[in-house]
Amino acid sequence: MRIPALGFSTLLLSCAVIAPAQAQDGVDLGAAYVMDVVGVAAGDRPARVYWLDNLDVTADLALDKLVGWNGATMHVDVLANMGGMPNDRAGTLQGVDNIEVASHRLRLFEAWIEQKIGERTTVRAGLYDLNSEFYSNDAAGLLIAPAFGVGSEIAATGPNGPSIFPSTALAVRIDHKLGGDGFVRAAVLNATARTLGDPGGVNLTFDDGALLIAEGGIAGAGGKIAVGAWGYTLHQDDIFAVDGAGDPIQRHARGAYIVAEKPFNDPEGAHPVAGFVRAGVSDGKTTPFKGGWQAGVLVAKLWAGRDDSQLSFGVNQAWLSEGYRNVLRGDGVHSAAAESAVELTYSDKIGPVTLQPDLQLVFDAGGDAEAKPVVVGGLRASIEF
Numbered sequence: 001m002r003i004p005a006l007g008f009s010t011l012l013l014s015c016a017v018i019a020p021a022q023a024q025d026g027v028d029l030g031a032a033y034v035m036d037v038v039g040v041a042a043g044d045r046p047a048r049v050y051w052l053d054n055l056d057v058t059a060d061l062a063l064d065k066l067v068g069w070n071g072a073t074m075h076v077d078v079l080a081n082m083g084g085m086p087n088d089r090a091g092t093l094q095g096v097d098n099i100e101v102a103s104h105r106l107r108l109f110e111a112w113i114e115q116k117i118g119e120r121t122t123v124r125a126g127l128y129d130l131n132s133e134f135y136s137n138d139a140a141g142l143l144i145a146p147a148f149g150v151g152s153e154i155a156a157t158g159p160n161g162p163s164i165f166p167s168t169a170l171a172v173r174i175d176h177k178l179g180g181d182g183f184v185r186a187a188v189l190n191a192t193a194r195t196l197g198d199p200g201g202v203n204l205t206f207d208d209g210a211l212l213i214a215e216g217g218i219a220g221a222g223g224k225i226a227v228g229a230w231g232y233t234l235h236q237d238d239i240f241a242v243d244g245a246g247d248p249i250q251r252h253a254r255g256a257y258i259v260a261e262k263p264f265n266d267p268e269g270a271h272p273v274a275g276f277v278r279a280g281v282s283d284g285k286t287t288p289f290k291g292g293w294q295a296g297v298l299v300a301k302l303w304a305g306r307d308d309s310q311l312s313f314g315v316n317q318a319w320l321s322e323g324y325r326n327v328l329r330g331d332g333v334h335s336a337a338a339e340s341a342v343e344l345t346y347s348d349k350i351g352p353v354t355l356q357p358d359l360q361l362v363f364d365a366g367g368d369a370e371a372k373p374v375v376v377g378g379l380r381a382s383i384e385f
Contacts, residue, residue: 008152026065031385032056036144038097038378040089052083054099056109063113071116077109077129078086079166086376090379092365093288093339094318095146096376101166107197109168120177127195127202131164133185137224137261139298140314141275144358144380145343147316148296151253151280153289154230159192159208169193169211170202174288181220187213191232209234223262223274230255236286240323255282255291272300288324292317292338308349315342320367328367336364347380356380 034054041047063069081101090096102155112126131150139193140148146155150164163169169190176184191208194200210233217226231254238249257280264273277295303309317340320328329333340363341361347356360376 016154023026026062028060028062030058030373032382034099034382036097036099036378036380036381037081038086038376040086040096041375042090042365043374045089047087047254050084050086050089052097052100053081057284071332072113074111074113075201076111079107079109081105081107081166084199090362090365090374090376091371092341092362092374093320093367094143094152094316094341096360096362096374097378098144098146098149098165100146105197107166108195109166112171118206122175124171124173126170126177127168128173128187128189129164129168130162130171130187130189130211130213133173133175134187134213134228135257135259135278135280137259137278139276139312140278140294140296141259142312142345142347142356143296143302143314143343144345144356144378145314145316145341145360147292147318147341148294148314148343151257151278151292151294152318153280153282153287153291154257156287156289157232157236157253157282158211161193162211163189163193167193167195167198169195170204179346181218181222181224182216183219184216189213191234201223217259221263221267223249223260225258225260227258227385228256238261238285238323239288241285241322246266251283253283253286255280257281270304274298274300282321285323289318290321291319295342302346305347306348308347308354310347311345313342313344316340324367333367334369335367336369339364339367352381354382356382 013142037048039047057078061074063074082104085100086097087095087100110127112124112128112131114122116122116126135150154162163171171187171189173187189211190203191211192203192207194203196202213230215226217227235250236253238251241249243249248325259278261276273296279293281291282306294316299311301307302311317338318340325335341360343360345356345358347354358378365371365374
């Protein structure tokens with residue numbers, strides 16, 4: 001555990017608690033603090049307990065009220081992450097905790113302006129989280145494993161990952177509402193995800209090209225079904241194959257996905273239940289994953305009189321690319337066809353604090369067919385302002 005880091009996050013949390021009281025008309029301030037205690041038992045090694053946290057401070061500005069800019073809003077999101085890295089012990093390819101980061105920093109996560117164009121179209125420009133609108137669905141939101149955020153086959157792409165937590169990139173996104181619940185949206189994002197707080201700051205050059213992504217479908221009270229596709233404008237390194245000079249062969253990096261979510265009963269009823277299934281594929285050459293899928297169910301208002309109680313169960317599987325399996329074989333590992341995991345989690349609010357015990361089992365962790373199942377148990381505590 002890295003308990004001394006708690007002092008830094010506590011200081012920032014204190015500032016966030018004070019900030020909402022200073023909000024004015026046209027300014028909406030908020031903060032959320034999440035702390036996880038995670039125990040990992042992997043193979044024959046002794047179990048180990050990790051502490052990690054995430055502080056998220058946001059500001060939404062109605063620019064029409066503040067500066068007379070009609071149809072414009074601004075969103076700013078600052079992150080601070082501290083604590084341990086439980087996946088160091090778990091040894092999985094997809095991770096086990098969605099607030100784990102490789103480096104502990106204060107980052108400007110998002111900073112974009114959105115402009116309305118007519119009644120149905122909006123454009124966003126700035127530092128933008130791809131997963132806030134693409135490859136996402138509400139029913140997967142309670143699950144803690146990162147695979148239920150954005151599919152691993154796209155999360156593992158780019159020079160240092162795409163524009164998702166915890167580092168975003170400059171982007172332009174356009175969204176258009178069709179008749180009924182239909183929508184189409186597309187975005188162009190800098191292929192190098194790097195923001196204020198990361199070494200070097202925001203990348204302004206686009207020297208590594210851009211990530212293009214588009215999604216369309218139907219989303220409303222009756223559920224969601226959407227399909228998306230993505231690709232990089234510049235070639236990416238093959239994960240295994242090299243040319244005669246020993247340099248990685250350059251490949252097109254691209255993929256597609258589908259997201260489906262359906263409520264099984266009345267969302268306003270006593271025990272709303274929603275299920276989801278998602279699947280994605282990639283080129284299978286430039287990442288460890290040629291595809292994968294996730295599925296699960298979310299039950300809200302689980303107990304009578306406890307409207308904040310929720311239970312979720314999820315299953316995910318990441319199919320390993322042949323190139324990555326060759327890398328593993330070269331290291332003497334008996335490679336598996338996929339890394340698989342299941343997760344069961346429960347959440348309820350007690351006073352101002354939401355508590356969420358969580359249990360995960362990971363099979364063939366790291367793509368090792370001979371690896372013993374990894375057991376991950378944890379407790380998440382969160383508070384919002």
